[in-house]
Structure formats: structure tokens, C-alpha cells
Amino acid sequence: MSTAPQLVVHRDKELMAQAAAARLITRIVDAQSSRGEASIVLTGGRNGNGLLAALAAAPARDAIDWSRLDLWWGDERFLPEGDPDRNVTQAREALLDAVPLDPKCVHAMPASDGPHGTDVEAAAAAYAAELAAAAGPEDHGPVPSFDVLMLGVGPDTHVASLFPELPAVRETERTVVGVHGAPKPPPTRVTLTLPAIRAAREVWLLAAGEDKAEAAAIALSGAGEIQAPAAGAHGRTRTLWLLDAAAASQLPRELYPPATP
Numbered sequence: 001m002s003t004a005p006q007l008v009v010h011r012d013k014e015l016m017a018q019a020a021a022a023r024l025i026t027r028i029v030d031a032q033s034s035r036g037e038a039s040i041v042l043t044g045g046r047n048g049n050g051l052l053a054a055l056a057a058a059p060a061r062d063a064i065d066w067s068r069l070d071l072w073w074g075d076e077r078f079l080p081e082g083d084p085d086r087n088v089t090q091a092r093e094a095l096l097d098a099v100p101l102d103p104k105c106v107h108a109m110p111a112s113d114g115p116h117g118t119d120v121e122a123a124a125a126a127y128a129a130e131l132a133a134a135a136g137p138e139d140h141g142p143v144p145s146f147d148v149l150m151l152g153v154g155p156d157t158h159v160a161s162l163f164p165e166l167p168a169v170r171e172t173e174r175t176v177v178g179v180h181g182a183p184k185p186p187p188t189r190v191t192l193t194l195p196a197i198r199a200a201r202e203v204w205l206l207a208a209g210e211d212k213a214e215a216a217a218i219a220l221s222g223a224g225e226i227q228a229p230a231a232g233a234h235g236r237t238r239t240l241w242l243l244d245a246a247a248a249s250q251l252p253r254e255l256y257p258p259a260t261p
């Protein structure tokens with residue numbers, strides 16, 4: 001199936017978060033209805049957390065069977081457990097503490113004071129092993145076929161903790177790696193690689209605000225994935241860009257024609 005990116009542009013970031021939350025509820029409910037379970041990969045960042053907060057506020061969230069939902073992370077800031085800057089801490093505040101998840105299904109990435117200490121490579125290898133253990137024979141390699149994997153897009157086109165030109169974005173074998181010297185703080189991170197991201201059925205990229213306009217335009221105009229990691233993020237059945245009007249403002253006309261008066 002073609003994974004040519006599809007675009008949906010919303011008026012502003014609040015509406016984008018609400019519409020994406022509604023879309024996610026439907027996707028999870030559909031997966032649970034057909035397979036009995038669903039698996040989702042969360043992203044860090046303001047847009048990802050905005051979506052989770054919108055989901056927390058949506059009455060339809062009760063349509064989800066939270067006990068049969070697996071949650072994974074696309075990346076994590078390698079900080080101590082409970083640090084307010086950890087993506088899992090922010091996700092807990094935005095949504096996870098308010099819904100009846102099965103703790104065994106919440107697959108947070110290791111913290112820097114966890115069993116692997118400050119060894120970020122060991123932490124990444126442990127998360128790769130956890131993913132591999134969850135993958136079944138029907139999956140495509142050592143990663144489950146996530147129903148939806150969400151990614152915030154950075155102003156430099158980074159997604160997860162895959163930054164332009166850094167070694168992590170060049171990884172073709174391992175599914176999870178440690179990142180050193182990330183330009184967005186903190187410098188040490190754990191991230192899924194592009195091969196792991198591309199195991200997902202659907203990949204959704206979230207971009208809101210004028211500071212994302214250039215990144216969206218570059219990633220959607222045929223840039224290479226080493227220079228523009230967002231360009232390499234594809235789902236096996238669908239790649240969906242969810243933008244607000246400001247983030248879409250520099251897209252080529254053939255992708256996002258200006259509204260006719």
C-alpha cells in the first residue's frame with residue numbers, strides 16, 4: 001500500500017489537538033473491536049501533550065478499553081524517574097493518571113536512575129528487548145505493528161530524538177538507540193530509529209505553529225531523511241501529517257492549495 005503522506009490542516013493548534021484526539025479514539029476503538037487490543041506510540045513535546053490533554057477532556061474517551069491498550073514511547077529524555085521533563089511524566093499529567101490503564105501495558109523508556117544507571121546504550125538495548133518480546137510472528141521484525149505511532153515535528157525537522165545528520169538517524173539495524181549531544185535539551189536521550197518507526201501501521205506527524213512551517217515544507221518536498229528525519233517517518237499503511245494553518249503556510253501549492261475566496 002502506498003504511504004505517500006496525506007495532509008490534514010486545521011485552523012489552529014487547539015482544534016488540531018481536539019480533532020487528532022477524536023481520530024485517535026476512533027482508531028483505538030476500531031483496533032480493539034477487530035483484534036481485541038491496540039498499541040499506540042506516544043511522542044514528547046507540546047503538540048503530543050496537547051493531544052493527550054484533549055483526549056483526557058473528550059467524553060468519548062470512555063469508548064476506549066484502557067485495560068487493553070499498550071502504550072510505548074517514540075523517545076525519552078534520559079533523566080531520573082519522575083523528572084518533570086521526562087516525556088512519560090508529562091504524559092501521565094496530561095492523561096495517563098486519569099484513565100484505568102493496566103500498568104503492565106505502559107512501556108515507559110528507562111530513566112537515568114533506573115536499572116541501567118546512566119548507561120544510555122544499555123537503556124536503549126533494554127527497550128529494544130522489551131519491544132522484541134512484544135512482537136509476534138505476524139509482525140514485521142522485532143517490533144510490534146503499532147496501530148498508531150505519533151511524532152511531534154521539530155523546527156529542524158527532527159522527529160522522536162532523530163536529529164538531522166546525527167548518528168541515530170543513520171541507524172539501519174537497531175530499533176532503539178541512545179542519543180548524545182542532541183541539540184534540543186536534554187542532550188542525552190533514548191529514541192526509536194527509523195526502521196522501528198516504519199514498523200507502525202500508521203504514523204501521524206504533528207506540527208503546529210509558524211516555527212514548524214519551514215520544517216513541514218522541507219520534509220514534504222522530497223528532502224532526504226538524514227538531513228530531514230521527518231521525511232523518513234512513514235507508516236506501513238498510512239502516513240498522516242496533522243498540521244495547523246500556520247505550520248502549513250509554507251507548503252508547496254500542489255500539496256496545500258490556498259483557499260479560494
Ligand SMILES: O=C(O)[C@H](O)[C@@H](O)[C@H](O)[C@H](O)COP(=O)(O)O
Nearest residue numbers: 044045046047152153154159160
Ligand atoms: O522529547 C521530545 O522533545 C520529542 O519527542 C521531540 O521530538 C518533540 O516531539 C518535538 O521536538 C516537537 O515538540 P513540540 O511539539 O513541543 O514542538
